Amino acid sequence: MTSQKSYKTFTVEITNKVAHIIFNRPDALNSMNVDFWHEFPSVIHDINNQSAARAIVISSRGKHFCSGMDLAVFSENKSDTNIELGRKQDQLRRLVLKLQDCFTVLETARMPVLMAIQGGCIGGAVDMVSAADCRYCTSDAFFSIEETKLGMTADVGTLQRLPKLISMGLVKELAYTGRRMPAAEAKQAGLVNHVYDDQQSMITAVLAIAAEIAARSPLAVTGCKEMINYARDHSVSDSLNYMSVWQSGMFQPQNDMMEIFKAKAQNRAPEFEELTQIDTTKIF
Numbered sequence: 001m002t003s004q005k006s007y008k009t010f011t012v013e014i015t016n017k018v019a020h021i022i023f024n025r026p027d028a029l030n031s032m033n034v035d036f037w038h039e040f041p042s043v044i045h046d047i048n049n050q051s052a053a054r055a056i057v058i059s060s061r062g063k064h065f066c067s068g069m070d071l072a073v074f075s076e077n078k079s080d081t082n083i084e085l086g087r088k089q090d091q092l093r094r095l096v097l098k099l100q101d102c103f104t105v106l107e108t109a110r111m112p113v114l115m116a117i118q119g120g121c122i123g124g125a126v127d128m129v130s131a132a133d134c135r136y137c138t139s140d141a142f143f144s145i146e147e148t149k150l151g152m153t154a155d156v157g158t159l160q161r162l163p164k165l166i167s168m169g170l171v172k173e174l175a176y177t178g179r180r181m182p183a184a185e186a187k188q189a190g191l192v193n194h195v196y197d198d199q200q201s202m203i204t205a206v207l208a209i210a211a212e213i214a215a216r217s218p219l220a221v222t223g224c225k226e227m228i229n230y231a232r233d234h235s236v237s238d239s240l241n242y243m244s245v246w247q248s249g250m251f252q253p254q255n256d257m258m259e260i261f262k263a264k265a266q267n268r269a270p271e272f273e274e275l276t277q278i279d280t281t282k283i284f
Contacts, residue, residue, distance in 0.1 A: 019053035026062025068123025130161035
């Protein structure tokens, strides 16, 4: 099971259908080293494919949530300098797409992903949290599109997803200047759902929200995620049409709805079937 695997950059705890991924390199400010880029999409895929949880919470240990890309990653890209320039740049393009996919998995996962952020959320960490369903932070948290201050353009999702979460003008200001956006401003802008006094109260509250999600029908919740993400990227007309198609296939009132009615009548919590597991090794 996913919860029994060993990872170098984080730990995974799965309890009562909630997966809690905890970055555990506090001395390195939880920077995204080479191991992270291999392990992170893998664990999300595992939880999703195995239907191992109904909600995912991502947090970290230490003063800062995540300082973004570990600079050592750049030295790992030991491309042959003798490669023809056009082919070398094509290789770089494919690397960027691969890194983008590492965070797109948060959107394509069938279960909601909740971020619990303390201290700094910097550079690549902003790319990551922008792809999550919900964000929560402590009062000392701040967000920074750090890439601009390093002389490059953020390229792993921030500039594409952040304008869907906060105003375009604010995104441009943050991107052009690289300044830090504090927790209070992030809350006012709508980037985070709630600000907590300290990390422990935040973790407790976010895990409670995840538990509430996990108590709902996983089919209904994944339908909400699918429809909301689709509506974000399409017109109202297209989204309504897709909703009708989704509902015509997924709405099965004799199952989850009847279980809810029975549970209420019997004064107990409803029990739902998990989403089917996905076997990526087979076609049929």
